Amino acid sequence: MLISIGARPTETPVFAAPPVIETEIFARVPDALRQHHNPRHQSGVPRDCFIEGPSFDRDGNLYIVNIPYGQVFRVSPSGEFTVVATYEGEPNGLKIHRDGRIFIADHSRGLVVIDPSVGKAEMFLDRPHRERFKGLNDLHFAQNGDLYFTDQGESGLHDPTGRLWRLRHSGRLDLLLHNVPSPNGLVLTPDETILYLAVTRGNAVWRVPLHPDGSVGRVGIFIQMSGGMGPDGMAMDSEGNLAICHVGMGSAWLFSKLGRPLYELPSCAGRATTNAAYGGPDGKTLYITESETGSILKAKLPVTGLTLFSHQ
Numbered sequence: 615m616l617i618s619i620g621a622r623p624t625e626t627p628v629f630a631a632p633p634v635i636e637t638e639i640f641a642r643v644p645d646a647l648r649q650h651h652n653p654r655h656q657s658g659v660p661r662d663c664f665i666e667g668p669s670f671d672r673d674g675n676l677y678i679v680n681i682p683y684g685q686v687f688r689v690s691p692s693g694e695f696t697v698v699a700t701y702e703g704e705p706n707g708l709k710i711h712r713d714g715r716i717f718i719a720d721h722s723r724g725l726v727v728i729d730p731s732v733g734k735a736e737m738f739l740d741r742p743h744r745e746r747f748k749g750l751n752d753l754h755f756a757q758n759g760d761l762y763f764t765d766q767g768e769s770g771l772h773d774p775t776g777r778l779w780r781l782r783h784s785g786r787l788d789l790l791l792h793n794v795p796s797p798n799g800l801v802l803t804p805d806e807t808i809l810y811l812a813v814t815r816g817n818a819v820w821r822v823p824l825h826p827d828g829s830v831g832r833v834g835i836f837i838q839m840s841g842g843m844g845p846d847g848m849a850m851d852s853e854g855n856l857a858i859c860h861v862g863m864g865s866a867w868l869f870s871k872l873g874r875p876l877y878e879l880p881s882c883a884g885r886a887t888t889n890a891a892y893g894g895p896d897g898k899t900l901y902i903t904e905s906e907t908g909s910i911l912k913a914k915l916p917v918t919g920l921t922l923f924s925h926q
Contacts, residue, residue: 632867632875635913637882640901641693643680643908654682656905663908666847667708667718667752668891668901672925676893676910677716677730678903679705686716686728689910699728701735707752707763707799707847707889710924719750719763725781742787748777752799752847752889755923756806759783762790764797770815771795778811778822790830791822799847799889803871804854804920810836812858814844819858837873847889849900851917857900859887866890866902868915877915883907892919 648662656664665687667679676689677698686699686708698716703726707719716728717738724740724747740746748767755761761781769776776794781787791797796815802808809822817839823831837856839845842863849857854871857879864885868877881887884906891901897918902911 629875632877635877635879635915637866637879637902637911637913639883639909640912641689641695641910643687644695647680647685647687647695647697648908649683656682661905664905665903665908665910666706666889666905668847668889668903668910669708669710669716669922669924670891670893671710671714671730674893674895676891676901677708677710678910679708679718681706681721686718688730693910698730699733699735701726703735706750709753709755709761709922711755712759712923712926717753717755717761719753721749721751721766724750725753725761725763739781739787742779742789748775751797752812754800754802756802757923757926759923762800762802762809764794764800764811766797766814769794769796778809780828782828788828791833794820796844798845799859801848801850801856803850804852810848810850810856812845812848814846814861817842817844819845819848819856837869842885846887847903849890849892850920851892851915852920853917855917857890857915859890859902861886861888861905863887866900866913879911879913881911883909883911887911 653660664681674691684703688696703723704721705718718726720726725738727738751764751766753763765777774795776797778791798814799812811820819837821836846859846861864881866879883904886906888905889903
């Protein structure tokens with residue numbers, strides 16, 4: 615496509631709107647578990663619930679968090695809800711360790727760990743280098759057990775000081791980036807040479823190369839989005855295609871490993887499409903938390919999700 619700017623034509627890549635894959639509601643937070651009286655604020659709005667952090671265990675149960683009320687729910691394959699834990703905190707991202715422990719990126723308390731058989735939340739890490747985190751948001755395990763997590767706080771274009779951390783399985787803590795305007799979801803490519811980082815306030819997904827020694831290469835923009843509030847949670851499939859939840863737009867998008875849009879998955883509920891995880895019997899169903907209505911959506915995709923550390 616040629617666009618004239620003055621007298622000089624400039625070639626601009628333009629992609630047609632991708633095919634649509636419809637979503638449907640898998641489950642909804644039951645009324646009995648919603649705080650109808652005296653609802654707390656989440657993102658500046660009174661909420662009776664605000665769910666995020668979907669992650670599956672080996673038995674096909676889906677775990678999610680309810681941020682303003684410090685709750686962790688387990689949702690059975692048939693859509694039944696159970697409260698696993700309730701604690702004083704603001705749980706956000708959730709991932710399951712290979713040994714079954716639940717790790718949570720908590721905005722107010724740092725890294726929290728829960729034994730689902732007991733339901734007790736315990737502090738795992740809250741003071742890196744003798745200072746507190748800004749406010750953790752999401753996390754992702756590498757195949758060797760290294761834990762990558764984002765430290766978003768209130769950062770944005772006005773204050774680009776959000777951070778990306780790596781906690782090695784040996785216990786060493788590495789600060790990888792410290793100049794991110796609102797780091798959010800994150801995921802590794804199948805070969806783990808690239809980390810994709812959702813930068814919500816920049817409305818973009820950054821490409822973070824990881825060298826064999828663990829150092830970071832030259833960071834760039836992989837996908838520049840527009841509209842909504844920006845990218846939130848992400849999920850990777852076995853072929854390297856990237857699913858991105860576009861919060862505020864009310865859609866999730868699937869991009870190829872080259873960054874081409876493959877599908878749009880519009881929400882059949884509200885616009886707060888926040889996080890996603892692959893699951894289902896064949897691993898080809900994408901489950902999406904829609905936080906405005908407290909619903910979990912699902913959509914069938916053609917490629918199996920990437921096997922996570924929890925299922926090794």
